Amino acid sequence: MALKGLDIFKITPKTNCKDCGNPTCMAFAMKVAQGAIALDKCPHLSDEVKAQLSEATAPPMKTIKLGVGAEEHTLGGETVLARHEKTFVSKNLFAFTVGDAMSDEANEAAFASTVVDYERIGERMYVELINVKFGGDSARYLELVKRAAGLGRTLILSVSDAAVAKEALELTKGTRPLLNGASAANAAEMAALAKEYAALLGVSAANLDELYDTVAEIEKTGFKDLVLDVSSASAGEAFADAVQIRRAALKNNDRTFGYPSLVDVGAIAPGDEDMQCALAALFTVKYGSIVVMEKMSYASALPLYGLRQNIFTDPQKPMRVEPGIYPLNGADENSVCAITVDFALTYFVVSGEMERSGVPVNLLISDAGGYSVLTAWAAGKFSASSIAKFINEEVAPKVKSRTLILPGKVAVLQGEVAEKLPDWKVVVGTREAIELVKFLKEM
Amino acid sequence: MPFKRTPQKFNAAINAMTLGTGDNAVTIGGASVLPLYSFDGDIGNAPKIGVEISDLGLEGECVGMTEFYAGASTPAEMAAKAEKMPGADFVCLRLEGADPNGHNRSVEECVEIAKAVAGAISLPLVIEGCKNNEKDAELFEKIAAALEGKNVLFLSAKEENHKSVGAAVGLAYAQKVGAESSVDINLAKQLNVLLTQLGVKAENIAMNLGSAAAGYGFEYVASTMDRVKAAALGQNDAMLQMPVITPVASEAWSVKEAMVDEADFPEWGPQEDRGVRMEIATAAACLACGSDAVILKHPRSVATISAMVAALK
Numbered sequence: 001m002a003l004k005g006l007d008i009f010k011i012t013p014k015t016n017c018k019d020c021g022n023p024t025c026m027a028f029a030m031k032v033a034q035g036a037i038a039l040d041k042c043p044h045l046s047d048e049v050k051a052q053l054s055e056a057t058a059p060p061m062k063t064i065k066l067g068v069g070a071e072e073h074t075l076g077g078e079t080v081l082a083r084h085e086k087t088f089v090s091k092n093l094f095a096f097t098v099g100d101a102m103s104d105e106a107n108e109a110a111f112a113s114t115v116v117d118y119e120r121i122g123e124r125m126y127v128e129l130i131n132v133k134f135g136g137d138s139a140r141y142l143e144l145v146k147r148a149a150g151l152g153r154t155l156i157l158s159v160s161d162a163a164v165a166k167e168a169l170e171l172t173k174g175t176r177p178l179l180n181g182a183s184a185a186n187a188a189e190m191a192a193l194a195k196e197y198a199a200l201l202g203v204s205a206a207n208l209d210e211l212y213d214t215v216a217e218i219e220k221t222g223f224k225d226l227v228l229d230v231s232s233a234s235a236g237e238a239f240a241d242a243v244q245i246r247r248a249a250l251k252n253n254d255r256t257f258g259y260p261s262l263v264d265v266g267a268i269a270p271g272d273e274d275m276q277c278a279l280a281a282l283f284t285v286k287y288g289s290i291v292v293m294e295k296m297s298y299a300s301a302l303p304l305y306g307l308r309q310n311i312f313t314d315p316q317k318p319m320r321v322e323p324g325i326y327p328l329n330g331a332d333e334n335s336v337c338a339i340t341v342d343f344a345l346t347y348f349v350v351s352g353e354m355e356r357s358g359v360p361v362n363l364l365i366s367d368a369g370g371y372s373v374l375t376a377w378a379a380g381k382f383s384a385s386s387i388a389k390f391i392n393e394e395v396a397p398k399v400k401s402r403t404l405i406l407p408g409k410v411a412v413l414q415g416e417v418a419e420k421l422p423d424w425k426v427v428v429g430t431r432e433a434i435e436l437v438k439f440l441k442e443m
Numbered sequence: 444m445p446f447k448r449t450p451q452k453f454n455a456a457i458n459a460m461t462l463g464t465g466d467n468a469v470t471i472g473g474a475s476v477l478p479l480y481s482f483d484g485d486i487g488n489a490p491k492i493g494v495e496i497s498d499l500g501l502e503g504e505c506v507g508m509t510e511f512y513a514g515a516s517t518p519a520e521m522a523a524k525a526e527k528m529p530g531a532d533f534v535c536l537r538l539e540g541a542d543p544n545g546h547n548r549s550v551e552e553c554v555e556i557a558k559a560v561a562g563a564i565s566l567p568l569v570i571e572g573c574k575n576n577e578k579d580a581e582l583f584e585k586i587a588a589a590l591e592g593k594n595v596l597f598l599s600a601k602e603e604n605h606k607s608v609g610a611a612v613g614l615a616y617a618q619k620v621g622a623e624s625s626v627d628i629n630l631a632k633q634l635n636v637l638l639t640q641l642g643v644k645a646e647n648i649a650m651n652l653g654s655a656a657a658g659y660g661f662e663y664v665a666s667t668m669d670r671v672k673a674a675a676l677g678q679n680d681a682m683l684q685m686p687v688i689t690p691v692a693s694e695a696w697s698v699k700e701a702m703v704d705e706a707d708f709p710e711w712g713p714q715e716d717r718g719v720r721m722e723i724a725t726a727a728a729c730l731a732c733g734s735d736a737v738i739l740k741h742p743r744s745v746a747t748i749s750a751m752v753a754a755l756k
């Protein structure tokens with residue numbers, strides 16, 4: 001639980017000296033409590049008080065960066081257990097797995113996961129991480145590390161042998177990988193390695209109690225760039241651990257578990273891609289920060305990345321698509337135009353139905369603030385003027401067709417739009433997307 | 444120092460609702476903890492899986508489906524196979540063909556199909572309409588009468604037709620009423636209030652809170668379910684304690700990713716795999732958010748999701 005303004009006020013000097021830029025100590029305290037200002041803005045707090053407070057005002061779950069440069073990803077930093085309470089901030093990352101104990105064929109199949117690379121509503125969808133698993137053959141392992149390191153993704157080095165880990169870290173120096181191999185048995189040694197190479201450290205244990213102790217042990221060394229590996233032979237146990245860890249941190253303010261989690265669903269259901277897809281969806285919804293699979297195919301990626309994009313959308317900001325002309329079913333400049341709003345869900349549903357109709361259509365997406373048709377209309381963001389302006393400026397110069405279909409829900413706009421666009425034939429379309437197939441076929 | 448566990452228990456529970464009769468009856472709901480949190484306490488009845496068949500048969504279905512139903516030419520024959528599908532808990536007959544804008548099958552014909560299907564299976568039956576409010580109201584009334592005593596769930600009563608559906612299905616023939624709203628906790632609650640004011644007992648209502656395929660606005664499904672479960676358990680809101688049943692198959696298989704031919708999108712791979720994974724990912728996400736039952740159709744999806752449920756309970 002974050003500290004309240006009053007608690008912070010109690011330990012300020014209460015002199016209202018304004019050195020912090022605030023009129024009173026109370027105002028300062030309130031801002032700190034909201035996270036709007038840093039504690040060290042007040043020069044009159046003793047170091048002791050500062051240390052005590054910064055611990056208490058630190059977010060309950062650590063934010064940790066994995067990878068570097070264009071491949072830098074953010075893990076953790078969540079403040080709520082349900083997205084509607086505020087928002088989830090760090091989308092989960094996916095990994096595929098190669099290893100020296102796997103056959104050449106299996107490794108090639110896993111490496112083929114890199115073909116999954118596409119864009120969806122402005123977001124690049126690909127497997128961000130490669131999990132390189134050590135199985136005993138260090139020469140072969142290090143070869144795999146080298147190869148994986150050359151693929152423009154960040155590595156998870158799943159190895160608990162410190163000597164091999166050091167060599168692997170040497171090969172991936174400067175890329176901020178995740179060294180996933182700490183346990184009660186080797187915690188100090190692995191933490192030292194992770195620190196030396198500026199890597200993250202994955203910690204695993206036989207159960208939550210052991211994990212808790214091991215994390216506490218590592219924290220004592222001052223190293224805190226940790227990831228908690230909840231992988232287990234059983235899906236039920238992994239799920240129970242992932243939920244309890246996240247809840248302990250966010251609800252009960254238990255910072256020992258205030259770290260991102262990792263779950264290897266490939267290890268839970270080896271060879272069963274359907275089950276891995278089911279579990280990956282489960283952990284995307286509930287509290288898996290890194291989801292490791294054996295491999296990624298488009299069949300699994302399409303639903304999983306779509307789901308992730310939905311779950312990690314800020315409820316305050318609707319998902320939008322880029323305004324513009326989207327030719328469907330091979331539409332060209334002579335094909336009819338149909339206009340709607342830039343709310344992503346509307347776009348998907350409408351374009352899906354239009355594609356089903358097989359009729360060539362230029363789908364026009366206008367800038368409506370990311371709202372649905374009726375909301376945008378009510379807010380004045382999807383009006384006769386905004387439609388006419390968009391058509392005249394963006395569409396008319398590029399399209400020869402002069403037929404425009406309006407969403408049925410804004411049929412009231414027909415007259416006014418027709419008036420503003422005299423050389424266009426303005427038609428009222430359907431109220432529901434589902435009726436579009438019939439409508440377009442009969443047009 | 445051991446980790447201090449703080450199970451999240453509630454002094455409230457989701458209603459348990461039984462479908463079907465006798466030895467093969469199935470109960471959904473009953474949890475007094477958040478969805479799938481068996482480590483916290485009693486999850487009541489583990490989520491159940493319904494297998495959907497359509498009165499339109501296997502038109503346009505992929506190989507895995509046609510192979511599974513090989514030899515079955517009527518809905519009743521399909522139903523008999525559906526209830527043997529590994530992982531099936533109940534059968535769901537979807538009367539798509541009744542749609543006045545589609546095949547416009549007559550009410551009488553639909554009643555005959557429903558009777559034949561009910562006669563061919565021993566697992567509980569769920570009837571899904573054609574999504575045309577007036578037609579569904581007519582259909583449900585006649586089918587509820589024809590299947591009296593079988594304890595069938597009807598999907599769904601909506602705000603527009605809740606009076607007729609509630610009165611016929613819930614009151615006259617004492618069947619179970621599905622209350623369908625579109626991803627909004629207030630609308631869901633309002634419909635439950637309306638149905639109970641009509642006289643339908645709360646324990647005879649299940650909720651379809653609205654569904655969406657993964658990637659297609661699933662955030663609304665997730666947040667609606669999160670809020671409904673929080674209100675039902677945390678605030679003991681009796682008007683939101685109905686179990687949640689989510690038709691997944693119809694949503695999952697009708698999005699582009701699940702439908703387009705491999706020939707048009709060669710890099711995406713086989714269409715069947717895409718449909719199955721869309722169905723699986725959506726179902727798993729629904730269960731994580733709070734569905735007490737999901738309706739699926741592909742044998743691979745049913746097997747996978749039932750195995751997942753078994754592993755989590």
Ligand code: SF4
Nearest residue numbers: 016017018020025042
């Ligand atoms: S600088 Fe410190 S002492 Fe001065 S007003 Fe601000 S909080 Fe109070």
